[in-house]
Amino acid sequence: MAKIKTAFFCQNCGTQFAKWQGQCTSCKEWNTIVEELINTGHASASISLGTSSPKLPKPQRIKEISTEDDKRLLLPDNELNRVLGGGLVSGSVVLLGGEPGIGKSTLLLQTCLELSEVSLYISGEESIKQIKMRADRIHTADNNCYVLAETQLENIFEQIVLVQPGLIIIDSIQTLQTEYLEATAGSVSQIKECTSRLIKVAKESGIPVILVGHITKDGSLAGPKILEHMVDTVLQFEGDRNHLFRILRSLKNRFGATSEIGIYEMEGSGLKAVENPSEILISKHQEALSGIAIASVMEGLRPLLIEIQALVSTAVYGTPQRSSTGFNARRLNMLLAVLEKRAGFKLAAKDVFLNITGGMTVNDPATDLAVLAAILSSDFDLDINKKYCFAAEVGLAGEVRPVTRVEQRIQEAEKLGFTDIFISKQCRLSDVKYRIKIHPHNKIQEVFQVVFK
Ligand code: TYD
Ligand code: MG
Numbered sequence: 001m002a003k004i005k006t007a008f009f010c011q012n013c014g015t016q017f018a019k020w021q022g023q024c025t026s027c028k029e030w031n032t033i034v035e036e037l038i039n040t041g042h043a044s045a046s047i048s049l050g051t052s053s054p055k056l057p058k059p060q061r062i063k064e065i066s067t068e069d070d071k072r073l074l075l076p077d078n079e080l081n082r083v084l085g086g087g088l089v090s091g092s093v094v095l096l097g098g099e100p101g102i103g104k105s106t107l108l109l110q111t112c113l114e115l116s117e118v119s120l121y122i123s124g125e126e127s128i129k130q131i132k133m134r135a136d137r138i139h140t141a142d143n144n145c146y147v148l149a150e151t152q153l154e155n156i157f158e159q160i161v162l163v164q165p166g167l168i169i170i171d172s173i174q175t176l177q178t179e180y181l182e183a184t185a186g187s188v189s190q191i192k193e194c195t196s197r198l199i200k201v202a203k204e205s206g207i208p209v210i211l212v213g214h215i216t217k218d219g220s221l222a223g224p225k226i227l228e229h230m231v232d233t234v235l236q237f238e239g240d241r242n243h244l245f246r247i248l249r250s251l252k253n254r255f256g257a258t259s260e261i262g263i264y265e266m267e268g269s270g271l272k273a274v275e276n277p278s279e280i281l282i283s284k285h286q287e288a289l290s291g292i293a294i295a296s297v298m299e300g301l302r303p304l305l306i307e308i309q310a311l312v313s314t315a316v317y318g319t320p321q322r323s324s325t326g327f328n329a330r331r332l333n334m335l336l337a338v339l340e341k342r343a344g345f346k347l348a349a350k351d352v353f354l355n356i357t358g359g360m361t362v363n364d365p366a367t368d369l370a371v372l373a374a375i376l377s378s379d380f381d382l383d384i385n386k387k388y389c390f391a392a393e394v395g396l397a398g399e400v401r402p403v404t405r406v407e408q409r410i411q412e413a414e415k416l417g418f419t420d421i422f423i424s425k426q427c428r429l430s431d432v433k434y435r436i437k438i439h440p441h442n443k444i445q446e447v448f449q450v451v452f453k
Contacts, residue, residue, distance in 0.1 A: 006181060006189070007038045034188040037181065073167065073208055076114035079264065079273040080107070083235060083248050085256015088167070090206040092255065093199050095173070095227065097213040098237030103246055103264070103271050104212050107237065108169045110138050110270045112145040117166030119144060120159070124151040124175025124185075138270040151185060153178040153194050157201065165207060170198065172212035173227070195230055228252065239359055245274065247360075249300070259300035278305040278416050281358045291378030294389040295370030296409035296421065297362050303405070303412035305389060306360055308367065310374035311353040320349060326356030327371065328363070335372055335394060342398025343445055345376065365393035366403040369422060372444060373451060382452050387419040390447075398444045402426040410434055422447050 008017040011034060013027035023030050072087030081087050088094070098104045105126070112119040113135055123131055131147045146163050150156050153176050160168060170176065176194040177185040184190070195211070202209045211231065228234050234252040239245045248262035263274040274280065282294060282305055291310045296303060308327075315321065324332045332354055339345045352375060356362055370390035377384050391409045393401040402424040403409070410429075413421050414436040425440040441447045 005038050006035050006183075008033050009036050011188075035181065035183045036189050037193055073117070075111055077107075077111055077262075077273065079248065079262030080111065083250050083260050083262045084233065085250075085253055085260070088208040088210075089232070089255045090208055091203050092208050092232040093195075093202050093230075094208070094210045094233040094235060095213050095231040096210055096235045096237060097215050099215050102237050102239065103266055104237055105171050106134065106138070106266075107248075107264070107271050108171065108210060108212065109134055109145075112167065112169060113138055113140040113143045115144065115167060117144060118146065118163065119167040119169065120163050120165035121145055121147045121169045121171070122156055122159075123147065123149050123171045125171060137268070151175050151177050153197060160201065160205075160207070168202075168207055168209045170209065170211045172214055174214050191227060192230075195227055199230060245277070245280075245358055245360070246271065247299070257301070261300045261302060278303075278412065281306045281360065282416075283307060283357060288383035288386065290381045290383045291374055293370040293374035293377060293384050294418070295362075295364075295367045296389050296391040296413050297364040297366050298405055298409065299362075299364075303408045305413060305416055305418075306362065306367075307357040308370050308374045309355045309357060310371070310378045312347070312350050312375055312379040315349050315351045320347075321351040321353075323352075324354040326359070326361045327354050327367065331368075332371065334396070335368060336375070338394060338396060338398055338444070339372055339375065342443075343448070345379065347375075347379070350379065364403075365401075366391045366409070368392065368394040369400060369444070369447065373448070376448060376452065380452060384451055385420070387417070388422070388451065389413050389418045389420070390422045392422060392424045392441075394444055400424040400441045400444060400447060402428075407432070410436060410438065422451070 008020050010024040010027060010029065010032045012024060012029040012032040015024060015026040017033060020033055020035065024032055071090050073090065074087040075081050096104055096108070109121060109131065112121050121131065126149065128147050128149050146165065148159055173191055173195060174186040177190055178193055178197070181189055181193055198209055213227070232254040233250060236249050236251050237246055238249065239247050246264045246266065248264065250258045250260060252258060263277045264271040265274050293308050294305055295308055296305050322329065322332055322336065336347055336352060340347055354371065369392040372394060373384060373390055391403055391406060393403055395401050406423055406427045407429060410421055414434055418436055420437045420439060422439045422441060425442045427440065439450060
């Protein structure tokens with residue numbers, strides 16, 4: 001088969017080269033040159049699934065465009081539907097990224113197995129026997145799922161036409177290869193070309209496609225950033241492999257909000273959605289322990305109660321250690337400085353360790369007050385009432401600042417049986433009467449007087 005014409009382009013400045021070289025002679029950047037197709041108008045390389053005709057598109061008035069046939073495929077997994085903004089839009093292309101072993105293949109295979117429509121699961125990483133073994137673990141006897149172990153894009157297209165599935169899974173985009181490019185699978189040009197042709201097929205046929213994407217060491221999706229621009233939706237599956245939870249988050253969604261998250265737990269028989277995550281995130285220890293505080297945080301649009309653990313001990317060396325897991329270390333240092341300056345606590349000679357339980361990472365500033373409470377609790381060795389929780393940001397002046405969606409946080413805390421919640425006095429609350437006691441405060445000192453009285 002004749003190869004398509006390719007050339008090498010610098011991804012930084014766009015200069016074209018005849019062959020690959022390590023450094024761009026134009027902009028002097030290293031490792032920016034990749035092979036790209038320069039003739040994409042090849043007839044044989046694009047496949048038509050019999051729906052498109054080469055009509056030129058005309059501008060249309062927005063109110064005249066009908067969206068009725070843009071049906072959403074409702075997946076059997078409600079968490080996944082929610083993260084996608086209410087099901088999978090027909091013809092959309094979703095990229096699912098995540099670290100190895102986090103459960104991407106499991107999640108997608110499970111979706112295929114439970115779906116009543118015909119689905120085609122294409123794996124470039126596992127043999128069909130391996131997939132079958134995984135499917136056996138997940139159960140579901142009756143299904144409509146076809147599997148194919150293939151990496152050649154052209155063969156995959158042929159099978160799509162034969163099977164006519166309602167959903168296509170590609171596991172993973174980094175293993176795909178088109179015969180029109182000499183570059184090896186996983187190279188930037190292969191990933192780009194395969195993705196753009198899959199997108200074309202999805203748009204023409206209306207079949208939704210989910211692509212699995214590998215993640216590089218630094219946590220970004222492997223392959224060019226442009227991949228994320230090309231697809232309609234980017235989902236990220238995260239959470240530490242050793243921890244209980246896996247969180248599915250949407251980073252980009254052309255068909256819905258990006259604030260929703262789905263929470264899963266890996267069990268012996270696949271991934272199970274976690275309906276009430278707060279209950280598991282808070283440990284159920286009987287005895288009172290110091291150094292623990294509960295924060296009501298928002299993960300996307302979902303309120304969650306999480307447990308914050310702090311350990312304060314006398315520093316052995318001159319410079320005290322500050323270490324945090326799941327919480328920004330700079331913010332911890334800032335909060336410690338506030339504590340020292342505004343509340344007169346001498347922490348300079350103390351090591352401070354902070355941990356968010358359940359392997360969670362929180363960015364919500366509403367965690368601040370709980371972090372300070374946990375640190376002081378450990379420092380005083382005084383436990384905080386197990387039924388207390390916190391939802392406020394702390395400012396540099398030691399002021400307790402309001403946070404967004406405070407009523408939702410209060411409701412969640414109340415639902416989970418907390419008796420008291422500490423918030424900022426600046427929060428504007430509606431007239432709703434809560435069973436939970438609300439403590440509005442202006443200064444952190446006032447909060448601690450109540451908590452550690
Ligand atoms: P996998 O889905 O292959 O992850 P990825 O495709 O993201 O690399 O891996 C899932 C991990 O979960 C694997 O290490 C085995 C484990 N697992 C279970 O604990 N229970 C199960 O039912 C399955 C299928 C996998
Ligand atoms: Mg996999």
